[in-house]
Every structure is written in C-alpha cells, then in structure tokens.
Amino acid sequence: MATATFTLPLLVLATTDSPALTGTAFALEWVPRLASFGRAGALVARHGAARVMGRAAATRALVLLAAILVLAGAAGGAATTVTVMALAVLNGVLSQFSYVAAETAGAAASQATTRPHRVQGVLLGIDQGAMLAGPAAGAALLQWAGPGWLLGAVAAMSATAAATVSTGPTGPGTASAERSSAPAVSGWATLWSQPALAWLVAGLAVSNLATGTLEAAAPVIVVRNLGQSSASVGAVWSVAAAATLLVVAASRPAIERWGLWPVGALSAAVASAACLGVAQAHRFPAYTVLVAVLMAAEAGMTVVLRTLRSQLVPQEAFAPTLAVTILILLLPFPLAGVLVACIPPSALGQLLTGLAVLQAAALAAAFTKARMALAPHRTAAASSG
Numbered sequence: 001m002a003t004a005t006f007t008l009p010l011l012v013l014a015t016t017d018s019p020a021l022t023g024t025a026f027a028l029e030w031v032p033r034l035a036s037f038g039r040a041g042a043l044v045a046r047h048g049a050a051r052v053m054g055r056a057a058a059t060r061a062l063v064l065l066a067a068i069l070v071l072a073g074a075a076g077g078a079a080t081t082v083t084v085m086a087l088a089v090l091n092g093v094l095s096q097f098s099y100v101a102a103e104t105a106g107a108a109a110s111q112a113t114t115r116p117h118r119v120q121g122v123l124l125g126i127d128q129g130a131m132l133a134g135p136a137a138g139a140a141l142l143q144w145a146g147p148g149w150l151l152g153a154v155a156a157m158s159a160t161a162a163a164t165v166s167t168g169p170t171g172p173g174t175a176s177a178e179r180s181s182a183p184a185v186s187g188w189a190t191l192w193s194q195p196a197l198a199w200l201v202a203g204l205a206v207s208n209l210a211t212g213t214l215e216a217a218a219p220v221i222v223v224r225n226l227g228q229s230s231a232s233v234g235a236v237w238s239v240a241a242a243a244t245l246l247v248v249a250a251s252r253p254a255i256e257r258w259g260l261w262p263v264g265a266l267s268a269a270v271a272s273a274a275c276l277g278v279a280q281a282h283r284f285p286a287y288t289v290l291v292a293v294l295m296a297a298e299a300g301m302t303v304v305l306r307t308l309r310s311q312l313v314p315q316e317a318f319a320p321t322l323a324v325t326i327l328i329l330l331l332p333f334p335l336a337g338v339l340v341a342c343i344p345p346s347a348l349g350q351l352l353t354g355l356a357v358l359q360a361a362a363l364a365a366a367f368t369k370a371r372m373a374l375a376p377h378r379t380a381a382a383s384s385g
Contacts, residue, residue: 007138026216027337032092040100041323053101057162064155139234187320195373203366210355212336240295247296267300272360279352
C-alpha cells in the first residue's frame with residue numbers, strides 16, 4: 001500500500017510530464033478515501049478486519065494487473081493519462097479499506113495490554129519498515145524498468161498480502177468483537193465525547209495540510225526544481241522512513257519515562273521547525289535531511305494519537321470512530337493536491353512557508369487544549385484510586 005501511494009504521483013509525472021496533473025492525481029487518490037470512510041468503518045465492524053483487508057488487497061492486485069494491460073496497449077496520450085488517473089482513484093478507495101481494517105486490529109491488540117504505546121509503536125514501526133523499502137524500490141523500478149514493472153511488483157505484493165491475511169490466524173476474540181460492533185454507533189458522538197482526542201485530531205488535520213502538500217509536491221520539487229532523478233524521490237521517502245523507525249523505537253521508552261504529552265509536544269515543535277526548513281531548502285541533501293526530520297517528528301505525534309485513541313475509545317465503537325478520525329485527518333490531502341496543481345513549481349517554497357507557520361500555530365493550540373481537556377479525567381482517576 002505504501003509503495004502504491006507514494007509512487008503513483010511519480011508515475012503520473014513520468015507518464016504525463018505535467019506538474020499540474022501530478023497534483024491532480026494526488027488529490028484524486030485521496031478524495032475517494034473521504035467518500036468511503038463511513039462504508040469502510042461499517043464493513044470492518046460487520047465482517048472483521050481480516051476479511052476486509054484480504055479482499056481489498058486482492059482487488060488491488062486485479063486492478064493493477066488490468067492497468068498493466070491497458071498501459072501496454074496504449075501509445076501514450078489520453079489513454080495513458082486516463083489510466084493512471086483512474087488508478088489513483090481506485091487505489092485511494094482500496095487503501096482506505098485496508099487502513100481502517102489494520103487500525104481496528106491494532107486497537108484490539110492495544111486494549112489487550114497495559115502498555116498500549118508499545119503496541120502502537122510496533123505497529124507504526126511495521127508501517128515505516130514498508131516505507132523504508134517501498135518508495136525507493138518503486139521509484140527505481142519506474143526509472144530503470146518502466147511503469148509495467150512497477151505496477152507488476154505492487155500487484156504481486158498485494159496478491160501476497162491477500163493470501164497471507166486470508167490464511168493467517170485470527171486473534172482470539174477479535175473477529176467476534178468486530179462483528180458484534182453495531183455500525184449504528186456514532187463515531188462522531190464518540191469523538192466529541194472525548195475533547196482531548198478531538199483537539200489532537202483537529203491539530204493534526206491542520207498539520208496534514210502542510211505535510212500533504214509536501215508529499216504532493218515532492219516529485220515536482222525533486223525532479224523539476226532540484227534537478228534530480230525519479231529514483232531520488234523514492235530515496236527521500238526511504239531516508240525519511242529510516243529516521244522514522246529510529247524515532248518510533250525511541251518513543252516507547254521516552255513515553256514511559258517522560259509521559260505522553262511531553263513527547264508529543266516535542267515532536268510537534270520539531271515537525272514545525274523542520275517544515276519551515278524544508279520550505280527554504282535549495283539543495284537536495286538539505287531537503288532530504290529536513291524531510292526525514294519532519295516525517296520522523298510526525299511519527300512521534302502519530303504514536304501519541306494512536307495511544308490516546310486506543311485508551312479513550314471503547315472497542316465496540318472503535319471502527320466507526322476510527323473512520324471519523326481518518327476522515328478529518330485526510331480532508332487536507334485533496335486540498336494539498338489542488339494547491340500543487342494550481343501553483344507554479346517556482347512558488348512552492350512560498351506556499352510551504354505559509355503552511356509551516358499555520359502548522360506551528362495549530363499544533364501548539366491542539367496540544368495545549370488536549371492536555372487541559374484530559375486533566376479532569378486524570379484527577380478523577382487519581383481520586384477514585
């Protein structure tokens with residue numbers, strides 16, 4: 001899933017040579033996720049995470065194989081453009097179902113332990129492990145072997161995932177718990193009943209506008225503005241994934257020693273500073289390092305969000321609530337794609353500077369308000385103890 005998500009905009013740039021279509025494809029990849037968030041949460045609650053994830057992976061493999069056949073018979077032009085754009089849309093839908101299923105299964109594992117931040121750290125480490133190899137390998141395949149080999153490799157990985165999930169063991173009680181979850185449970189009501197979680201989600205949504213714009217603009221910035229190859233785009237994300245793995249590993253003992261909020265606040269401050277630095281970077285090495293720092297700091301905040309969500313949201317309401325939080329967190333990504341599509345490549349630095357300032361203000365407010373909202377709960381728990 002990570003390979004497809006991060007290499008599809010690069011595939012569009014390589015096949016169309018259009019920065020505007022690259023931004024449009026990024027938006028098209030995320031818009032379907034917003035449209036399918038409710039359906040994904042309801043299906044996971046009704047049928048179980050393993051079944052939904054397996055079917056999404058199998059469908060993705062079939063879609064990619066069909067795209068290979070179409071691209072092989074197309075001689076470029078409109079047919080190629082329509083195919084890669086449609087692929088972006090379908091990948092967005094399928095990625096949404098896979099993500100909701102994976103997060104629901106992870107929440108069940110978190111609630112079965114007294115150290116949920118450790119479980120969330122491990123899960124995020126697995127995600128970043130895929131990010132470490134996926135984008136770099138995908139970009140290298142695209143540059144040196146062509147679109148067909150890239151799509152074929154992703155299709156093979158999707159088919160393997162489908163077979164593994166379908167035949168793998170089901171955790172004790174997970175499937176039954178998911179099937180007994182009532183889809184009618186309002187994820188919105190659950191989120192609003194937890195002000196600390198709501199504030200944190202709102203702040204991270206604003207932050208995602210900055211990071212989403214950076215992701216959408218990366219192929220254009222690296223290839224057009226910095227004069228690097230397509231493989232260099234994948235290398236940027238792989239370096240970022242390596243840094244993220246280190247931060248995820250360090251976040252678990254850090255949270256145990258200093259607590260959830262200090263680690264989250266530090267991550268937010270580093271992310272804001274790094275985003276501002278990326279906007280001013282004019283050399284590829286500096287750009288790569290700053291993107292890595294930014295994404296690593298984002299991972300620290302993600303551990304905090306996942307841990308808080310797993311602690312505050314009951315299992316029977318988790319899938320619908322997760323779908324709502326995903327909706328809010330993903331809303332900025334289509335807007336980020338539209339911004340990249342509409343703004344000339346030479347003005348992307350100024351855009352990122354403004355978004356970095358907005359990100360810093362939003363994260364400062366979110367972490368302050370979230371901690372204040374959670375304080376009464378801690379006081380009540382201490383009194384009852």
